[in-house]
Amino acid sequence: MSETSRRVAIVGAGIGGLTLAIALRDRGVPVEVFEQASELREVGAAVALAANGTRLLERLGLGDELAAVSTEPTELIYRHWRDGRRIAAHPVGSPYRDRFGAPFYGLHRVELQRILGAAWGDDGLHLDTRLVGLREQPDGLRLEFSSGRIAEADLVVGADGVHSAVRSWVVGDEEALYSGTSGFRGLAPIERLPSLPDPHAVQFWMGPGAHLLHYAIGGGGVINFLAVVDGPRRWPHDSWMGRAEPGEHLAAFDGWHPAVTEMLGAVPMSPRWGLFARPPLRHWSRGGSVLLGDAAHAMLPHHGQGANQTIEDAIALAACVTAAGAGRLDEGLARYQSQRRARTRLVQRASWAASDTLHLPDGPDADRRDRALADLPDALAWIHGYDEEQARCPATDDHPAARYA
Ligand SMILES: Cc1cc2nc3c(=O)[nH]c(=O)nc-3n(C[C@H](O)[C@H](O)[C@H](O)COP(=O)(O)OP(=O)(O)OC[C@H]3O[C@@H](n4cnc5c(N)ncnc54)[C@H](O)[C@@H]3O)c2cc1C
Numbered sequence: 001m002s003e004t005s006r007r008v009a010i011v012g013a014g015i016g017g018l019t020l021a022i023a024l025r026d027r028g029v030p031v032e033v034f035e036q037a038s039e040l041r042e043v044g045a046a047v048a049l050a051a052n053g054t055r056l057l058e059r060l061g062l063g064d065e066l067a068a069v070s071t072e073p074t075e076l077i078y079r080h081w082r083d084g085r086r087i088a089a090h091p092v093g094s095p096y097r098d099r100f101g102a103p104f105y106g107l108h109r110v111e112l113q114r115i116l117g118a119a120w121g122d123d124g125l126h127l128d129t130r131l132v133g134l135r136e137q138p139d140g141l142r143l144e145f146s147s148g149r150i151a152e153a154d155l156v157v158g159a160d161g162v163h164s165a166v167r168s169w170v171v172g173d174e175e176a177l178y179s180g181t182s183g184f185r186g187l188a189p190i191e192r193l194p195s196l197p198d199p200h201a202v203q204f205w206m207g208p209g210a211h212l213l214h215y216a217i218g219g220g221g222v223i224n225f226l227a228v229v230d231g232p233r234r235w236p237h238d239s240w241m242g243r244a245e246p247g248e249h250l251a252a253f254d255g256w257h258p259a260v261t262e263m264l265g266a267v268p269m270s271p272r273w274g275l276f277a278r279p280p281l282r283h284w285s286r287g288g289s290v291l292l293g294d295a296a297h298a299m300l301p302h303h304g305q306g307a308n309q310t311i312e313d314a315i316a317l318a319a320c321v322t323a324a325g326a327g328r329l330d331e332g333l334a335r336y337q338s339q340r341r342a343r344t345r346l347v348q349r350a351s352w353a354a355s356d357t358l359h360l361p362d363g364p365d366a367d368r369r370d371r372a373l374a375d376l377p378d379a380l381a382w383i384h385g386y387d388e389e390q391a392r393c394p395a396t397d398d399h400p401a402a403r404y405a
Pocket of ligand 1: 034035132160165293294307
């Protein structure tokens with residue numbers, strides 16, 4: 001089977017699916033993309049892209065489009081929940097780019113989806129096409145869609161997000177882990193936030209049992225925020241998003257700095273999001289099917305890495321599948337898993353641990369954390385400074401990250 005005759009089906013036209021489609025097309029591999037939604041319109045608020053993601057999107061030729069719709073933060077600041085003092089501050093902008101080799105951006109998710117969708121185009125994109133079944137056949141895999149449509153492929157990529165249907169096929173039904181924390185999200189117009197210092201910085205406000213993260217998007221006129229609180233102890237809803245009682249989000253931040261309460265009060269009632277992660281999977285592929293992005297490693301948002309790790313996955317998978325050569329798909333998929341599983345597991349673990357650290361009450365533990373935040377750029381270098389393309393799809397056990405697996 002030559003590269004050009006390999007039939008590749010990507011399920012899901014989100015951040016990972018589209019990035020992979022573009023990267024495979026650049027390598028001469030034809031792809032079909034199947035998306036359940038009737039249009040490419042990502043719901044949700046904003047997304048922060050770090051250098052480990054932006055360097056890869058820039059190499060796909062998307063740098064100018066991204067820069068045009070993104071806001072580059074001035075600083076990364078950690079603040080005390082009540083008095084708002086700057087506990088730690090690190091410049092972003094050009095010092096960040098100099099250090100990590102690519103920019104840090106905040107942008108609306110719909111803009112990222114639009115840029116990826118425009119770069120891919122309409123050819124080979126099938127909207128309104130929801131995967132409901134996968135079957136092995138003697139000569140590949142058969143995909144079944146809710147419309148009754150059938151497709152066949154040698155490689156099926158599950159880029160179908162956190163509730164992936166392809167993951168059920170690859171690993172069976174795995175329970176998600178509830179973190180014991182939940183969040184409220186929103187977009188606040190900057191003119192509603194008179195008490196907010198440094199509005200164009202990425203800022204964490206840290207306090208007992210809760211934190212608030214925010215950054216600017218939309219040219220700096222809008223602040224995207226995620227407010228995270230401890231509890232409820234057990235998630236009471238079937239879905240990961242539940243109704244919140246009026247004022248519930250504000251009550252959790254009673255006594256916090258006015259910049260925080262203004263932000264929470266500036267948006268209409270937000271639902272409460274249960275924060276879940278998927279336990280690391282032992283394997284990412286089964287025969288000719290493979291997972292990437294949230295389907296493989298949904299993580300807590302506290303390092304802002306879900307989308308960035310997904311972009312890394314897509315570039316790695318495109319490289320491994322094409323490097324494996326004719327008829328050696330298994331080898332390519334094994335290399336991809338080896339390259340990505342250890343790293344994403346570490347980022348998942350760090351994101352899980354971050355929540356506790358951000359929620360410490362005032363006291364000696366918080367003081368120790370505050371001192372450690374002074375060295376944050378060094379501590380983040382393994383995430384933001386990473387270049388997936390330098391990993392170059394090594395032989396299965398050779399990759400440096402394999403020692404963490
Ligand atoms: C509000 C919010 C803010 C976030 N902020 C950040 C951030 O700042 N930084 C960061 O790095 N990450 C962030 N994340 C996480 C990030 O968005 C995800 O990790 C990332 O989108 C995962 O990409 P993906 O391609 O795996 O899945 P998605 O982007 O979710 O795409 C999955 C696609 O598959 C489609 N699909 C699902 N099931 C089927 C099916 N059966 N058949 C066909 N199609 C299907 C879906 O419709 C969707 O289009 C945020 C997430 C949310 C919700």
